[in-house]
Amino acid sequence: MEKDEKGLKVKKSDDLSEWYTQVVQKAELADYSPIKGFMVIRPNAYAIWEKIQEEFNKVLDKKKVRNAYFPLLIPDSFFKKEAKHAEGFAPELAYVEGREEGEKLALRPTSETIIYDSYSKWIRSWRDLPFKLNQWCNVIRWEVKQTKPFLRTREFLWQEGHCVFENEKDADKDMNEMIGEYQKLIGELLAVPTFIGRKSEKEKFPGAQTTMTIEAFMPDGKALQCGTSHNLGQGFAKVFNVKFLDKDEKEKYGWQTSWGFSTRLIGALIMVHGDDKGLVLPPKVAENKVVIVPILFEDSKKKVLGKAGVIAKKLKEYNCILDDREEYKPGYKFNEWEMKGIPVRVEIGPKDLEKDTVVLVRRDTGDKKVIKINDVDKEVDKALVDIQRNLFEKAKKFLDSRIDSAKDMVELNKKLKSGKIVKVYMKNDVGVEDLIKDETGGATSRIIEEVEEAGNCIKSGEKVNTLGYISKSY
């Protein structure tokens, strides 16, 4: 087969970072912006984001959360009201140059503060609760770390849900339900398996009482946080005055949650499923699920194209592409559509025509199968279902195989180096975790787990009932 000069110049297993950069460019998912740390989301990736939006809007509808839109610019003083929130976000805030007298305006890195300022005006009585809004928007966080398209950029797109409840129990329930919805959505739609759990004191959201997270696991042994859900307690309610008159005629502060995921999910999908030929799209998220490549020779061209057209019509519901370009050879087209991750390829040439067959090629395994033209829709459907399942299972098996445990720092470091997530007894304490981070060259707990059987903290030696799942992360 002819070698496509547009192909990847590096293997995924050799240099994941360079491989990722090339896939993002060559599958036309994103491009660099003239401004450092910003990216252009190209249509191939934006279509994935739209599919995620569509599916999550159904969840929002089910949960009776309505969409709204709050301003991009937030008064600086709002950030100063909740001390931990302020401290957490200060390093990454960008401001608008003073256009007029008055206070500094920050570009939103997250919208708790400006949204709860509105909530304090809108919420009056227990009858207004639960109060649930979501917004889809862009946010700006002036990252100092190395940026990478989708995984870490100074601007990204996300959704942020913000709810107010009467009591702690309802807030906790919402936090847990929403992180569950995230795991389900990402697993079912993007075929990306995640593990779920609570963040440590060090890693939780600035201003939250509790943070739940779902984390995916990348081939290089780093975890990728894919979404978080926070029980904010009453901290924001108290400083933003989010109060309601309860049934007992007493004024009480609301209990709040917030939860979000971002375009980072597209990065997870690329990393988890991609291979040496490029992107691999899970069928459910693929805009075009099938591409038909007719094998054209001068004498049989018309016939083959005619039949390819008939098949394309049969596969219309899969938003099938018929690649009838005559200026490119089949091999070039195979490479191009493989790079772009189209789940199923259907090849049809003059010999197939004689036998009334086509060749069906799966993007995930490369398996080829000769099938009757009559069965093409049935076979394509079967293949798509199987690809979706296979991608998830393969990734799940990988994730499961990488969770290990360690008794001491030496073992922890050894296992981290071999690309594992390592469970260790760890005190849920910022100081202890800082030490672990230092001594592992940057690994932190992804989640913290309460266990019945106590053990000695790997760092402080104290008896604790908490396991930290330690790994490096994006």
Place this chain on the structure above:
Amino acid sequence: MEKDEKGLKVKKSDDLSEWYTQVVQKAELADYSPIKGFMVIRPNAYAIWEKIQEEFNKVLDKKKVRNAYFPLLIPDSFFKKEAKHAEGFAPELAYVEGREEGEKLALRPTSETIIYDSYSKWIRSWRDLPFKLNQWCNVIRWEVKQTKPFLRTREFLWQEGHCVFENEKDADKDMNEMIGEYQKLIGELLAVPTFIGRKSEKEKFPGAQTTMTIEAFMPDGKALQCGTSHNLGQGFAKVFNVKFLDKDEKEKYGWQTSWGFSTRLIGALIMVHGDDKGLVLPPKVAENKVVIVPILFEDSKKKVLGKAGVIAKKLKEYNCILDDREEYKPGYKFNEWEMKGIPVRVEIGPKDLEKDTVVLVRRDTGDKKVIKINDVDKEVDKALVDIQRNLFEKAKKFLDSRIDSAKDMVELNKKLKSGKIVKVYMKNDVGVEDLIKDETGGATSRIIEEVEEAGNCIKSGEKVNTLGYISKSY
């Protein structure tokens, strides 16, 4: 009927501006932000925007325009490349405070410059054309004029389409088709009639060769620009180097178009259809098309609620609200749903139950009709279709009745004062139009029309073949 303290404190015909402000607040469409000139788009209005997005995404799909996302921040130097574009947008640009060395970064007021920088990298050959992208995003324009929710704010949401063609003819065709699509969408979905035409030299988009516009007409005699479509010629292509290798192996500059509409459309809808009871939603854009208000008395409550529930199920496809709150009286509920603009109200009380009827009330006319419960879905459907049609026709009649003409400045001013759009012979010249603006206290041409029969320019006296449609505008 009891008087609702939540009602409007002013009549639409007495003080349109104050009426508008109250409807926006009381129908919970928008709220003020702590920052001057910014607004919160509340769920009732955001749902309208989502419906507009849904419908326009279908148009984009038909036109083979794909969605993408470009960065919020644009290097200042990009704006300086196209002289007229720079001059037009300079007064409204906001910048990010220098986070690091290097040039100033502007918050996008529109994205021609940063998008065409990418196009210069992506477009190579005539095979890449037409090249068509759209983005849905927020933009920032630091307005100095008085702001008003939806109609003029410093941040708003919009879509901007950006296309590249091989030649001028194709670009012109796209410009005209898209302004036609806008008129159709806004007419059919929002029931807002508009007139279509070309902008004058004074009023066209900074950097465009030709600008087409659709303009709606407000009850106070001001026009509201609802969307524009530009043939940008090759001006941007030349400064951003958007070139393609043509079939003749020669490198040529592309011909470009851009077109956009914004959340301002929600303002048009409020202004055009609203009345002294509040918002009036055209059924096609109403999230909830029907509200059922049961008339509850202690002895018949259970029966009435039971039947109301049955009717609600029958009307499920209209996303019907069953207002079974017991703490409010029917009159209060009537007022509330009228304020929010729900197109159809169904009332059911114990007397109706006996006769197997309900009362159907139209929001647009207030007309009441007793109908058989068996016919409720049919009758609701008929009413919704009729309301949609009626709202458009009423507004169209008003618009048509307000287009007039004048021979001289005295007549022009007199007719402007009576709330008309006035056709006058006008030279298509910035200087002439500036004079007209001065002498009318701010009126400008909304569109300019080429006519066969020449006449004397109202200001310069020169023989011209162009009519200006003069009015004040938002």
